[in-house]
Amino acid sequence: MENLKYTEILQLNKQLSGTISSAPYQIGILSNVTVNAGKEILEYVCRKNQIEPAIEIGNFDNIVQDSALFQNKNLVMVFWDTLNMFDQVSGFFEDLEDDTIASFKQKIYSELSMVFNNLSSTPSVIFNCFSSAYYPINVISESKIHRFVSELNRYVKENAPSNFVLMDIDAIFQQHGLSQCYDQRFYLSSKAPYTVNFLKHYMVTIEPLLLRNNGKLKKALILDCDNTLWQGIIGEDGLEGIDMAPSSKKGVFFHKIQQMAVFLSKRGIIIGLCSKNNEADVLEVLRTHKDAVLKEENIVIHKINWNDKAANLKAIAQELNIGTDSLVFVDDSDFEINLIREKLPEIQCIHVPTQISDYPQQLLKNIYKLFNLNPNKDDLKKTEMYKQQFQRESAKDQFGSIDDYLASLGIELTVLVDDAAYIPRISQLTQKTNQFNLTTIRYTENQIEQFMENPKCFTASMFVKDKFGDSGLTGVCILKEDEGDPRVIHIDSLLMSCRILGRNIEYVFLDHVIELAEKKGYSSIRAQFIPTKKNAQVKDYYEKIGFELLRESEGTKSYSLNISTFKPREIQYIKINTTLNA
Amino acid sequence: MSVVFEVPLDSINENSSTDNLENWDSLRHLNLILALEEEFGVSIPDEEVGNLVNFKLIELTINELLK
Numbered sequence: 017m018e019n020l021k022y023t024e025i026l027q028l029n030k031q032l033s034g035t036i037s038s039a040p041y042q043i044g045i046l047s048n049v050t051v052n053a054g055k056e057i058l059e060y061v062c063r064k065n066q067i068e069p070a071i072e073i074g075n076f077d078n079i080v081q082d083s084a085l086f087q088n089k090n091l092v093m094v095f096w097d098t099l100n101m102f103d104q105v106s107g108f109f110e111d112l113e114d115d116t117i118a119s120f121k122q123k124i125y126s127e128l129s130m131v132f133n134n135l136s137s138t139p140s141v142i143f144n145c146f147s148s149a150y151y152p153i154n155v156i157s158e159s160k161i162h163r164f165v166s167e168l169n170r171y172v173k174e175n176a177p178s179n180f181v182l183m184d185i186d187a188i189f190q191q192h193g194l195s196q197c198y199d200q201r202f203y204l205s206s207k208a209p210y211t212v213n214f215l216k217h218y219m220v221t222i223e224p225l226l227l228r229n230n231g232k233l234k235k236a237l238i239l240d241c242d243n244t245l246w247q248g249i250i251g252e253d254g255l256e257g258i259d260m261a262p263s264s265k266k267g268v269f270f271h272k273i274q275q276m277a278v279f280l281s282k283r284g285i286i287i288g289l290c291s292k293n294n295e296a297d298v299l300e301v302l303r304t305h306k307d308a309v310l311k312e313e314n315i316v317i318h319k320i321n322w323n324d325k326a327a328n329l330k331a332i333a334q335e336l337n338i339g340t341d342s343l344v345f346v347d348d349s350d351f352e353i354n355l356i357r358e359k360l361p362e363i364q365c366i367h368v369p370t371q372i373s374d375y376p377q378q379l380l381k382n383i384y385k386l387f388n389l390n391p392n393k394d395d396l397k398k399t400e401m402y403k404q405q406f407q408r409e410s411a412k413d414q415f416g417s418i419d420d421y422l423a424s425l426g427i428e429l430t431v432l433v434d435d436a437a438y439i440p441r442i443s444q445l446t447q448k449t450n451q452f453n454l455t456t457i458r459y460t461e462n463q464i465e466q467f468m469e470n471p472k473c474f475t476a477s478m479f480v481k482d483k484f485g486d487s488g489l490t491g492v493c494i495l496k497e498d499e500g501d502p503r504v505i506h507i508d509s510l511l512m513s514c515r516i517l518g519r520n521i522e523y524v525f526l527d528h529v530i531e532l533a534e535k536k537g538y539s540s541i542r543a544q545f546i547p548t549k550k551n552a553q554v555k556d557y558y559e560k561i562g563f564e565l566l567r568e569s570e571g572t573k574s575y576s577l578n579i580s581t582f583k584p585r586e587i588q589y590i591k592i593n594t595t596l597n598a
Numbered sequence: 599m600s601v602v603f604e605v606p607l608d609s610i611n612e613n614s615s616t617d618n619l620e621n622w623d624s625l626r627h628l629n630l631i632l633a634l635e636e637e638f639g640v641s642i643p644d645e646e647v648g649n650l651v652n653f654k655l656i657e658l659t660i661n662e663l664l665k
Contacts, residue, residue, distance in 0.1 A: 022633050026601040052625045053632055201644045202628065212632045 017061070017220055022053075022212045029060035036063060038548075040070035041230060044086035046131075047095035048077040050208035054215040061219045067230050076207070080127050083134040091229060092135055093222075094143045098165055099150055099209055109161050117160060125171055136177040139460040140229050142222055143180050145169050149189045150198065179462050181225060188217050224385045231447045231458060234364065234386045235342040236286035238332060239277065241298050241320070243348040244368055245289075245310065246270045250297045261307045272376040274309040276383060281314040285387050286336060289318035290328045290345070325352050326359040337514040339450065339550065344386055346379070404485040422519055423589035429521065430479040430593040431528055434468045438477055441489045445511060450550040452522065453511040454543070454557065459494075472497040473508075476532060478525050480516050490516045493529045498542070505533050507543040520587050526561055527584035528592055534579045541579060547571035602630045615652030638664065 020028070041062060045051060055071050062069040072089075074082030079096055086092050102109060105120060112120075135141050148165035176182060189197050197214035210218075227233050242249040247266050248258035259267035260274060281287045287310070291298060298320045302312045317335060319328035325347075333340040341362035347353050348368035356365050366382055369375055383389070432438070443461040450456065459467075467473040478491030490513035498504035507529075512522055533541055543558050545551075555573070559565065562582060563575035600607040603621040616622045622630075631647055634640070634656065640663040642650070650656045 022629075022636050023601050026633075030601070030604070050625070050628070053629050201647070202631075205644055205647055206624070206628050208628055212636060 017064075018216055020216075022057075022216075025060050025216075026056050029056050029063060032060070032063035036066055036068040038066070038068055040068045041091065041226075042089040043069055043071045044074060044082075044089040044092045045071065045095065046074045046079040046082050046086065046092060047097070048079055048100045049095060049097045049203070049210070050076065050206055051095050051210060051215070053208070053212060054210070054219065057212075057215050057219050061223055062226060065223070065227060065230070065232055067226060067232070080130050080134075083131045087134050087138050089138060091140045091142070091226075092138050094131065094141065096144065096146070097209060098146050098148065099203060100207060101146075102161065109164075110159060112160065117164065121164065121167065124168060128168075128171065129175065132175060132177055132180070136179065137462055137466070138179060139458075139463065140225065141177075141180045142183050142225065143172065143176060144183045144185045145172065147186050147189065149186055149194050177462075179460060183218075183222065185218070188214065188221060192217055227386070228388060228447070229458070231450065233388050233448070234285075234344045235338050236288055236316075236332070236336060236344065237277065237280055237383075237387075238288040238290050238329060238343055238345045240345075240347040240349070240352065241289060241291035241293060241301075244291075244346055245274060245277075246301070247372075250301055251293055255300065255305060258301065258305070259307075260305070260309075266372055267307065269372050269375050271307065271309065273379060276376070276379060277310045278314050280383065280387065280389075281316075283387075283389055286316045286338075287314055288316055288332055288336075289320060290325055290332065291318075291320050292322055292325070293320050295320040324355070326355055329356065329360060329363060337517075344382070419589070425482040425484070425519070425589075426591075427480065427482045427519060427521065427589065428591045428593065429524060429528070430481075431525070431532075432477050432479070432594075433532065434475055435477065436465070436468055438489055439464045439468070442475065442477055442492050445489070445492050445513065446509060449511040449513060450548070451514050452517060452554055453509075453548075453551050454507070454554055455509050455546045456511075456548050456551060457509050459509070467494055467496075474532075474536070476529050478512075478521075480521060487513070487516055491521070491525050493526070495529070495533065495541075497538075503537070503539045505536075505538045505541055507541060510543070520585075520590065522557070523561065523585055524587055524590045524592065528594065530577070530579060530582060531584070532594075539579055541577045543575045543577070545573040545575075602626055602633050610653070612653045612657075617652075634660065640664065 017025075043058070045055075052073060055073060058071060059069050072086070074086065077100065079094060083092070083094075101124070105112070107116075109117075146165045146168045148162045151159065151161045153159070153162065172182060192213065197211055197217070198209050199211050200209070203209040224233075239245055242251075242258075246258045246260040247270055250258055260270040261267040262271040277287050289298065295318075298318070299312065302308055302310065302315070317332055319332060321328070329343060329345060330340060333343055339362075340360050344364045344366065345353075345356055346366045346368065347356075350367070353365045353367045356363050364382075364386060366379060369378055439461050443459055443464045446457065446459040446464075464475065467475050473494065473496045476493045476495075477489050478493075480487040480490050492509065492511055493507060494509040495505050496508050498506060510526065512525070516522075530541060541563075543563060545555055545558060547555065558573070558575045561577075563577045566574045566576050568574075600610050603610075603619060603626055605619065605621055610619070614622075616627070631642060631650070635642060638660055640660060642659065642663065646659055650659060
């Protein structure tokens with residue numbers, strides 16, 4: 017993307033426009049400088065990730081006023097540049113009286129707090145930190161302008177609401193050089209300080225956030241072995257011949273790759289192997305090689321055989337119960353990479369660079385972009401949980417009937433209502449869950465918090481454990497009272513993590529939620545199924561529960577359920593613990 | 599020019615100018631300058647930027663800068 021010319025981006029963007037069917041992602045851009053050239057670049061970054069953007073650029077230098085109009089956008093980006101800010105001040109800044117500077121600062125502070133206020137309930141805001149990179153540095157005595165900018169940044173850090181991501185644009189200036197990023201000519205002629213280069217780098221930098229906000233981060237990193245995890249070919253060079261030693265010239269790069277894989281596995285990212293080798297050879301390396309950092313316990317799944325890798329990756333996704341588009345695949349072979357790009361284009365492929373010294377940097381860049389490295393407790397346990405899943409799968413074979421098997425698991429559900437401690441995890445589940453998700457509405461932490469505070473809404477969260485282990489918070493149901501009829505409640509969102517499905521938990525949970533609604537005095541429940549590319553498995557879910565289909569249009573189905581005549585399933589082997597603060 | 603102004607390639611000829619291309623407004627003019635500079639690896643002096651109001655002038659200036 018950074019290698020594309022501006023005109024190439026414009027062309028590619030035009031080609032992609034109209035090809036993405038999902039609901040548009042509403043982006044508002046507030047700025048006090050001209051950033052219009054960034055619009056198409058941002059559109060392209062969105063579209064190449066299958067996100068259809070609807071970008072609105074606010075009026076020039078109307079950040080405060082337009083922030084009130086943009087609060088309902090999905091994402092607001094704020095380009096509040098110091099260049100145009102200081103242009104408002106008449107007089108030479110360094111020569112200004114302290115009083116003048118102080119009152120100017122108060123003016124900016126109050127503008128900032130209005131913007132913070134207006135945008136505090138917007139799902140996501142990217143706010144650029146103020147930069148003093150344009151102004152010469154005075155080492156002997158700090159210039160007033162530099163001090164002013166650092167005070168503003170401190171104010172922003174202390175006061176910005178939690179939905180704000182503060183973007184350090186100085187870091188972009190540093191990495192690419194100010195002269196590559198800022199063009200005074202265009203600032204003077206058109207108040208457009210940023211170069212196309214800067215806008216490209218900027219949009220690439222925020223790309224992970226776009227992915228995260230749209231539930232498009234990846235879940236698993238699948239690695240080849242020979243010349244990907246170590247230098248050499250185990251089948252030919254043998255245990256002694258392969259190299260991943262931190263002390264060796266080339267081995268050190270592979271050593272770093274293994275460290276990164278371990279790092280990811282600790283953060284709930286699934287690490288898998290997919291390699292054409294003899295399984296025993298590879299396992300021997302993991303178990304006994306003195307330099308192996310990545311061990312068997314870090315690896316959730318491996319397909320080490322001579323089958324084609326496209327089939328293997330498909331099988332991996334299936335066994336993990338995730339979509340193939342949640343996989344990232346690393347390999348050194350052109351052949352394999354091209355095969356996957358051809359057959360499974362939705363899998364992100366990383367080709368080990370020929371210049372092996374670039375390998376760790378390149379992988380790390382992709383890791384930052386594609387994975388959530390700020391996991392919560394449940395993510396951390398995920399490696400363990402996916403392993404338990406396999407134990408359960410293998411236990412399945414020992415029992416005659418599926419019910420005997422399920423009864424033997426000792427499943428226990430715990431349902432909590434409006435428990436603020438789990439806001440981050442609930443928000444994360446709404447962002448990430450695609451398959452068992454009836455309406456696929458994405459919520460930020462702030463929004464979940466608002467639901468919990470609202471007496472007319474309630475949010476039930478479900479925890480699952482069985483004798484093999486604890487799956488944690490894996491189900492969420494958000495309900496909202498009808499605006500007209502206080503006896504009616506709507507299921508706004510209902511979702512469950514795929515790893516707990518197939519054990520009737522999906523039915524018991526809603527049965528229990530219905531019971532909760534009854535205790536809260538509601539007599540009728542309305543619900544909806546909104547189809548997406550990924551949630552076909554739940555299209556008849558409400559029918560199975562016993563809801564009555566009211567109408568169907570373009571795949572969206574609306575249902576109603578009369579609580580008084582509802583009969584829950586009797587599933588004795590699932591135990592429910594609940595904190596009924598109804 | 600066709601990509602920047604979002605018009606078909608054949609609607610641009612050597613007589614194209616700000617007067618006869620509707621999409622050639624001041625914001626797109628800026629985008630055009632950015633694209634030209636990147637495409638030809640030149641830096642167009644400020645005083646020229648405002649003058650490049652038709653195809654021939656652009657051609658002339660770029661050729662001049664490439665010498």
